[in-house]
Amino acid sequence: MKRNLLLTPGPTQVPPQLCEALGRPIIHHRTPQFQNNIKQVVDGLKEIYQTKNDIYILTSSGSGAMEAAVVNLLSPGDKAIAVDSGKFGERWVELCQTYKADTIAHKVQWGKVPTAAEIKSLLDKNPDTKAVFITLAETSTGVTPDVKAIGDVVKNTKAVLVVDAVSGLAVQEMKTDEWHCDMVVSGSHKGLMLPPGLAFVSASAKAIDLINKSTTPRYYFDLREYKKAMEKTDTPFTPAIGVLIALVDSINMVKKEGLNNMLTRYAHLARAVRAGCAAIGLELFPDQNCATNVLTAVKVPANIDGEKLVKTMRDTYGITVAGGQDHLKGKVIRIAHMGALDEYDILTGLACLEKVLHQMGHKFELGAALTAAQKSLNSK
Amino acid sequence: MKRNLLLTPGPTQVPPQLCEALGRPIIHHRTPQFQNNIKQVVDGLKEIYQTKNDIYILTSSGSGAMEAAVVNLLSPGDKAIAVDSGKFGERWVELCQTYKADTIAHKVQWGKVPTAAEIKSLLDKNPDTKAVFITLAETSTGVTPDVKAIGDVVKNTKAVLVVDAVSGLAVQEMKTDEWHCDMVVSGSHKGLMLPPGLAFVSASAKAIDLINKSTTPRYYFDLREYKKAMEKTDTPFTPAIGVLIALVDSINMVKKEGLNNMLTRYAHLARAVRAGCAAIGLELFPDQNCATNVLTAVKVPANIDGEKLVKTMRDTYGITVAGGQDHLKGKVIRIAHMGALDEYDILTGLACLEKVLHQMGHKFELGAALTAAQKSLNSK
Numbered sequence: 001m002k003r004n005l006l007l008t009p010g011p012t013q014v015p016p017q018l019c020e021a022l023g024r025p026i027i028h029h030r031t032p033q034f035q036n037n038i039k040q041v042v043d044g045l046k047e048i049y050q051t052k053n054d055i056y057i058l059t060s061s062g063s064g065a066m067e068a069a070v071v072n073l074l075s076p077g078d079k080a081i082a083v084d085s086g087k088f089g090e091r092w093v094e095l096c097q098t099y100k101a102d103t104i105a106h107k108v109q110w111g112k113v114p115t116a117a118e119i120k121s122l123l124d125k126n127p128d129t130k131a132v133f134i135t136l137a138e139t140s141t142g143v144t145p146d147v148k149a150i151g152d153v154v155k156n157t158k159a160v161l162v163v164d165a166v167s168g169l170a171v172q173e174m175k176t177d178e179w180h181c182d183m184v185v186s187g188s189h190k191g192l193m194l195p196p197g198l199a200f201v202s203a204s205a206k207a208i209d210l211i212n213k214s215t216t217p218r219y220y221f222d223l224r225e226y227k228k229a230m231e232k233t234d235t236p237f238t239p240a241i242g243v244l245i246a247l248v249d250s251i252n253m254v255k256k257e258g259l260n261n262m263l264t265r266y267a268h269l270a271r272a273v274r275a276g277c278a279a280i281g282l283e284l285f286p287d288q289n290c291a292t293n294v295l296t297a298v299k300v301p302a303n304i305d306g307e308k309l310v311k312t313m314r315d316t317y318g319i320t321v322a323g324g325q326d327h328l329k330g331k332v333i334r335i336a337h338m339g340a341l342d343e344y345d346i347l348t349g350l351a352c353l354e355k356v357l358h359q360m361g362h363k364f365e366l367g368a369a370l371t372a373a374q375k376s377l378n379s380k
Numbered sequence: 381m382k383r384n385l386l387l388t389p390g391p392t393q394v395p396p397q398l399c400e401a402l403g404r405p406i407i408h409h410r411t412p413q414f415q416n417n418i419k420q421v422v423d424g425l426k427e428i429y430q431t432k433n434d435i436y437i438l439t440s441s442g443s444g445a446m447e448a449a450v451v452n453l454l455s456p457g458d459k460a461i462a463v464d465s466g467k468f469g470e471r472w473v474e475l476c477q478t479y480k481a482d483t484i485a486h487k488v489q490w491g492k493v494p495t496a497a498e499i500k501s502l503l504d505k506n507p508d509t510k511a512v513f514i515t516l517a518e519t520s521t522g523v524t525p526d527v528k529a530i531g532d533v534v535k536n537t538k539a540v541l542v543v544d545a546v547s548g549l550a551v552q553e554m555k556t557d558e559w560h561c562d563m564v565v566s567g568s569h570k571g572l573m574l575p576p577g578l579a580f581v582s583a584s585a586k587a588i589d590l591i592n593k594s595t596t597p598r599y600y601f602d603l604r605e606y607k608k609a610m611e612k613t614d615t616p617f618t619p620a621i622g623v624l625i626a627l628v629d630s631i632n633m634v635k636k637e638g639l640n641n642m643l644t645r646y647a648h649l650a651r652a653v654r655a656g657c658a659a660i661g662l663e664l665f666p667d668q669n670c671a672t673n674v675l676t677a678v679k680v681p682a683n684i685d686g687e688k689l690v691k692t693m694r695d696t697y698g699i700t701v702a703g704g705q706d707h708l709k710g711k712v713i714r715i716a717h718m719g720a721l722d723e724y725d726i727l728t729g730l731a732c733l734e735k736v737l738h739q740m741g742h743k744f745e746l747g748a749a750l751t752a753a754q755k756s757l758n759s760k
Contacts, residue, residue, distance in 0.1 A: 008408050011621055022622060023403020026575050028388050028700045059577060060600065061439050061618040067600040098599045187618075195406050195622030197439060197577040219478045220440065220447040220601075238441040238567075240620065241391055242402060242575030320408045 003318035007349045009139035009167055009295045010062075011189040011196055012339025017253070018193055021246035029241050035233040037248050042230070044251030048169060048259060049184060051176035051202050056226035058199045059240045062166030065185035065199035067095055068221035069133075069162050073183065073207065075215040076100035078130040081122050081159070083114045087140035087325050088164055092133035099216055104129075110141045110328070111286040111297075116149035129159040130210065136168030136184075140325045142297030142334065143286045144172060148179045155180035160207050166190060166199075170254060171266050171338040172293045182207040188243050190294075191262075192250045193339045197240035201226075266293045269337035269346050272373040276350040277335075279372035280357065280364040285332045295322075295336040301362050306330040312356045319352040343377050383698035387729045389519035389547055389675045390442075391569040391576055392719025397633070398573055401626035409621050415613040417628050422610070424631030428549060428639060429564060429582050431556035436606035438579045439620045442546030445565035445579035447475055448601035449513070449542050453563065453587065455595040456480035458510040461502050461539070463494045467520035467705050468544055472513035479596055484509075490521045490708070491666040491677075496529035509539040510590065516548030516564075520705045522677030522714065523666045524552060528559045535560035540587050546570060546579075550634060551646050551718040552673045562587040568623050570674075571642075572630045573719045577620035581606075646673045649717035649726050652753040656730040657715075659752035660737065660744040665712045675702075675716040681742050686710040692736045699732040723757050 006013045014022070027033050038057070045055050058065055070092075074080055080101040082092040085108035096103040106122060108114050114134065123129055132154050137144050147163060154161040160182035165174050169184070170191030176184050182204040189196035201223065203211065211223050225236040254262060270293040274284060277298045285297040300306035307330045310323040324332040335349060350369045358366055386393045394402070407413050418437070425435050438445055450472075454460055460481040462472040465488035476483040486502060488494050494514065503509055512534050517524050527543060534541040540562035545554050549564075550571030556564050562584040569576035581603065583591065591603050605616040634642060650673040654664060657678045665677035680686035687710045690703040704712040715729060730749045738746055 004405055004407065006406075006408055010618065011406055011408060014406055014622075019403045019405060023399045025384055025399060026386075026391055026394055027384060028386055028391060028694075029576075030702075031694060031700065059439070059441050060444065061620075063617040064440065064444075064600045095599055098597050100597060189618065189621075195620060196409075196618045197620040197623065217478050217480060219475055220444045237443040238390065238569065238576045240441075240575065240577040240623075241569075242394075242623070243577065243620075314408075314411060320411065322410075 005319045005345060005348060007319065007321045007335050007337070009322060009334060009336040012193055012336065013341060014195060015193055015340035018246050018250055021249040022195070022242055024245065026241045026245065029235070029239055034241070037245055038233050040248045041244060041251065044255070045200055048251070048254060049174065049176045049202050050178065053176065053202045053204045054208070054227060054230060056201045056203065056223055056230055057235055057239060057244070058201065058221065058226070059197065059237065060199045061196050062185065062187040062199055063091065064221065065187065065201050066091060066164060068201055068223060069183050069185055070095040070099050071216045071218045071221055072211045072214050072223040073131045073160060073162065074099060074101045075213070077102055079126055079128050080104065080131045080133065081106055081119070081126070081129055082133040083108060083135065085113055085135065085141065085143065086110055086138040088135050088138055092164065096133065111143065113143045113145035113290040116146060116153045119150050120153045123153065123157050123159060127157065129157065131160045131162055133162045134164070136163050136165040136174060137172060137292040137294040139167045139295055139334065141286050142292055142295055143290045144168065144292035145290065147181065148175070151179035151181055160210060167294050168292070170259065170262065173263060176202055188247060191338055192247065194243050194246055194250055197243040198247065266338055268377065269341060269343070270296060272343070272346050272376040273335055273337055273350065275376040276369035276373035279368040280354065294338050295334050297332050297334045299332055300330065304357065304360050304362055306333055309333060309356055309360065313352050317352050317355070319349055321349065347373060385699045385725060385728060387699065387701045387715050387717070389702060389714060389716040392573055392716065393721060394575060395573055395720035398626050398630055401629040402575070402622055404625065406621045406625065409615070409619055414621070417625055418613050420628045421624060421631065424635070425580055428631070428634060429554065429556045430558065431582050433556065433582045433584045434588070434607060434610060436581045436583065436603055436610055437615055437619060437624070438581065438601065438606070439577065439617065440579045441576050442565065442567040442579055443471065444601065445567065445581050446471060446544060448581055448603060449563050449565055450475040450479050451596045451598040451601055452591045452594050452603040453511045453540060453542065454479060454481045455593070457482055459506055459508050460484065460511045460513065461486055461499070461506070461509055462513040463488060463515065465493055465515065465521065465523065466490055466518040468515050468518055472544065476513065491523065493523045493525035493670040496526060496533045499530050500533045503533065503537050503539060507537065509537065511540045511542055513542045514544070516543050516545040516554060517552060517672040517674040519547045519675055519714065521666050522672055522675055523670045524548065524672035525670065527561065528555070531560035540590060547674050548672070550639065550642065553643060556582055568627060571718055572627065574623050574626055574630055577623040578627065646718055648757065649721060649723070650676060652723070652726055652756040653715055653717055653730070655756040656749035656753035659748040660734065674718050675714050677712050677714045679712055680710070684737065684740050684742055686713055689713060689736055689740065693732050697732050697735070699729055701729065727753060
């Protein structure tokens with residue numbers, strides 16, 4: 001018998017009650033029965049997004065929803081600021097460039113975040129900017145920017161603020177309306193604890209105005225069609241029916257725990273993982289003050305092969321954490337603490353991390369990470 | 381207690397053993413464990429497609445895969461022949477036009493199919509055509525063209541032949557290589573008996589050549605990236621993991637029954653449905669000689685409201701068939717006989733159809749459809 005514990009930044013662990021929902025027979029999507037599911041999902045997502053804006057449901061991964069944002073908001077030649085502070089920010093840049101936007105790639109050192117002052121300065125120099133693209137939780141580096149402060153800057157300009165909240169939604173605070181986020185994209189397989197397959201896009205009036213003006217050719221991701229369909233509680237194309245039905249249950253789980261209680265739980269788990277890692281000499285990769293609660297990226301000790309560490313934890317012991325991406329390959333590990341996880345899952349993950357680091361010759365006192373995490377979990 | 385029987389042209393009934401597979405905990409997609417699933421799915425799909433060509437796995441509905449075909453094969457201004465013989469042929473036309481192809485929309489009367497001679501004549505007049513788009517099973521009207529004959533025409537030209545087999549794959553014959561089909565698109569929620577979420581695209585060498593030449597901007601559906609990923613048994617973006625894991629089981633079910641036995645079963649069920657409908661005075665909508673085994677479209681008697689018929693069967697009795705689309709709304713019903721269905725499901729569907737038609741005042745002898753279907757099912 002071997003565990004199958006996902007401490008990964010998407011997909012996340014699917015809890016048993018949602019496994020059960022995914023295993024139910026499906027129904028046809030052009031029926032009043034299914035419309036009832038769509039309605040519950042849209043209403044529930046609005047609560048989680050903290051928005052009164054439209055929400056559109058796409059059948060794609062999170063990257064599909066990111067593409068939808070770019071092709072619907074920008075026409076070729078439009079100016080866009082895309083913040084690249086890691087792998088997913090880089091995706092915004094690639095998407096803007098692919099669709100011929102006049103792209104200002106704002107490069108931020110990995111482990112740091114863009115500041116509102118930087119965005120303001122870029123917008124002051126480029127008042128014709130149509131859209132600013134940022135990432136709520138940059139999972140490649142483990143950071144989160146001050147979206148509220150950036151929103152306060154962007155709202156006074158002609159630009160819309162677009163937030164990739166694929167990994168962040170329902171894990172850390174995302175106040176769509178209060179923070180003036182015009183378009184927020186997310187997916188089913190992170191904070192919402194389901195398999196990948198559905199993605200979501202919110203759109204403010206300012207965003208809808210750009211959507212109606214964009215001349216970029218689009219069809220499958222044409223948000224004008226999603227808006228029309230949504231007004232009839234429908235989708236323009238066959239949706240991922242199974243995931244959508246289970247999403248009703250997922251949203252009910254969020255409501256039952258309470259969104260704020262969930263966010264508090266993740267913050268609590270994040271602190272414990274960091275305390276545990278620090279106790280065995282694993283240094284946080286990002287700047288402390290901008291670390292996200294979605295996951296913890298820590299540096300692998302110089303004498304340890306990070307890829308082997310991840311592989312052994314997964315293949316020998318069934319505990320899956322993520323390795324580093326690009327130039328961080330083998331140099332960091334990323335332990336996610338989002339989705340259907342509790343204190344004991346975190347302790348399990350740290351115990352396995354200790355076990356394998358110990359086997360690989362890293363020097364520390366066995367139990368030190370567990371003790372530090374346990375103290376953190378039981379403080380206050 | 382009420383049935384939930386789907387006699388619809390997608391989604392189709394998910395059999396209990398695949399419900400179970402969908403309800404299993406998921407695993408992370410960037411692991412050797414998941415790669416093993418990808419490999420089995422690609423190998424299995426190649427058998428079902430009857431192809432040695434590449435197969436790419438997308439996370440989208442079937443329409444997403446259709447978009448992938450258009451944006452990867454055609455550059456703006458390229459000439460394309462798109463056959464419009466119903467709702468899904470129309471989608472090829474819309475896609476080609478959206479992405480600025482020089483589009484020849486070959487309109488065919490609903491209920492009829494394009495002929496190889498028509499395609500030859502169009503290609504003779506337009507030797508610079510880059511691609512011909514057809515539909516294997518046009519579910520809006522219930523027809524299937526002679527793909528083999530069309531393939532024999534197209535193979536001698538510079539054009540590629542693209543087939544929408546979203547509804548047809550694993551339900552009726554689709555000999556990708558033998559029929560010279562350069563790109564065939566399909567999905568998880570028709571013949572493969574799973575919920576929507578995954579789509580597939582096959583590509584011949586001739587198609588790959590166009591993919592590499594296309595200048596149409598694309599990102600989420602960029603098949604060059606899918607090819608690169610596929611060569612490493614990977615996907616460029618997070619796939620619909622849950623459906624993909626269950627697809628291994630679905631493919632094994634196809635293998636166990638035998639593809640040819642499955643196709644024979646659907647032909648057998650189709651004959652029975654048609655015999656049953658004829659016995660109670662419901663006339664086949666399409667021309668008899670081009671009717672697909674995927675579903676049966678029949679005309680609703682003049683004195684009967686077809687929309688109410690569908691609604692009553694579904695909402696009162698739990699048996700879902702499809703109504704007519706566009707100008708056929710209320711005038712035809714479409715009974716699908718694909719997916720996890722057997723003789724008894726077909727008899728159940730016909731029994732419910734008889735019951736509701738009887739209630740609505742249509743004159744016929746109760747049991748006549750059942751008797752005719754039963755005789756058909758038990759002949760030879």
